[in-house]
Amino acid sequence: MSDKPDVWQGTLALMVLKTLETMGPQHGYGIARRIEQTSGNLLSLNYGTLYPALLKLEQEGAIVSEWGTSDNNRRAKFYRLTRVGRKQLEREARNWEQATAILARFLSPAEEA
Template sequence: MGAKDRADVWQGTLALMVLKTIEAMGSLHGYGIARRIEQTSGDVLELNYGTLYPALLKLEQEGAIAAEWGVSENNRKAKFYSLTRAGRKQLAREAKNWEQTTAILARFLAPDEAV
């Protein structure tokens, strides 16, 4: 595994990725979320799956997501997470923040072309 090319998940962004993933995929279990995040990143992200669970718990404590036990596509018992209304708002807000931040940073980092 070429670990050096892969980025560790930057702490604050994990929650945003989780929320976005659940929004895109609908109700999903932890394993599925982890896999989906890796896939979406084009396997650039090196995600320690274990770190996902405290993040999910925190989002649940915040009321952004709700959890429910269900059965997976392969007939395994799993805990499924879905977005709440508060979660949707939080996602919209944080996504916007993120876009602004990256836009600003982009302007800083690409001065040559900007002139």
């Protein structure tokens, strides 16, 4: 596990928001699994770290939570994206794309040289 990179600071919230956008309302465990799968099992994610991040998003109004029933009939707390959350996702995704694009230009082999 130690050879996998940790989740970078600040990107977890973005991943959570994106996951909720694609999957619709989802519980914490589901979100964690989904993030792991999407990363192709390349990320090392302590599921526990997800909960403070979810709480923070909830405090900021990006998501809301509600108790419900899971696919295999377990009681679970489901998180849902709000309008504020959608906007935040859009904004942060754009920022992130910009940042990676810039970095990519730095890191890609110099073409014109």
